[in-house]
Amino acid sequence: MRVEVAGLTVRYGDVTAVDDVSFSLSGNKIYGLLGRNGSGKTSMMSALAGYRRPIGSVRLDGVPVFENAAAMRQVCLVRHAADAADKGDKVSQVLEYGAAWRDTWDNAYALELVDLFKISPKAKVGELSLGQRSALGVVIGLASRSPLTMLDESHLGMDTPTRYAFYDTLLSDFMAHPRTIMISTHLIEELSSLLEEVVIIDAGRLVLQEEADVLRSRGTEVTGNTADVDEFTAGLTVLSEKSLGRTKSAMVYGALEDAQLVRARQLGLELGPIALQDLFVHLTEPVGGKR
Incomplete structure (x- = not known):
């Protein structure tokens, strides 16, 4: 229908x-x-x-x-x-x-x-x-x-x-x-x-x-050495971050360009999908305390 x-x-x-x-x-x-x-x-x-x-x-x-x-x-x-x-x-x-x-x-x-x-x-x-x-x-x-x-x-x-x-x-x-x-x-x-x-x-x-699946592709989880993750995510929209010792994981919103994918490999970073729920929270987040 x-x-x-x-x-x-x-x-x-x-x-x-x-x-x-x-x-x-x-x-x-x-x-x-x-x-x-x-x-x-x-x-x-x-x-x-x-x-x-x-x-x-x-x-x-x-x-x-x-x-x-x-x-x-x-x-x-x-x-x-x-x-x-x-x-x-x-x-x-x-x-x-x-x-x-x-x-x-x-x-x-x-x-x-x-x-x-x-x-x-x-x-x-x-x-x-x-x-x-x-x-x-x-x-x-x-x-x-x-x-x-x-x-x-x-x-x-x-x-x-x-x-x-x-x-x-x-x-x-x-x-x-x-x-x-x-x-x-x-x-x-x-x-x-x-x-x-x-x-x-x-x-x-x-x-x-x-x-x-298209919506999920808008976000990426970036994991690796804290300094490398910070360098890679600078200027990107970061939804959340988690750290454990020297390792850091950051969820970023937005499609990554080819040059960014190459840089991620150079830094030894792991890239993976992020949860649909995390994308939903970001997309409906109040702006300036108002919706």
Whole structure:
């Protein structure tokens, strides 16, 4: 599913949550929607799902999503821990609702996921732990097999082993059933290997949209003798530094030129990639105390 957003603005009274954002998603990829708290991620996803009338344009495969029942049935947005489910409903009922709402629903897969995450179909939603409710949200998102599936921090309530099981399941199901998946997360490094492309927003505005590997290539970790590292990084944008004895490691932002690569070899420096999360922090760092 192609997603085309033009001039999207979302306001709550005097507060502008999303400010004139434009981008497009080509489809059949796993996208990461990255932003600090209050950056507008949830508001943007709500607009993409057709939950609110947009200022600007949100089109899915060329048609507006708002007040378009056919388009909205092709979208699944899971916000946090299955928050659309009534606490008095049983898990089995929630799965029945999913099957009734979505033509693409795979009930056999839903039951497989419920078993994987150790959720009793007979349990009431209100009786589930936070981690189980988060897992139920993931079940709804993945089993929907919606052409546009969005998971808004839906995995944060899970413990580490369950999150890793989710990541493995997400990737294997995406490979078997390609679709457009967007995930908003603060656990950037845990998910970074899954992300093919990232959309970064800050204070409601688009910072960048780029393939994850291209973004990673913007930064380099430089390691070696302290004096040599200091010489090499002079004049470069240094994100952070660490020292241990005579050895120093510095993370720099910006592509290195051929002459710089040659100089690094002459100095005996080791060059390596830096974490996507470190680049995200740099790109959304407040300037002069303001964002």
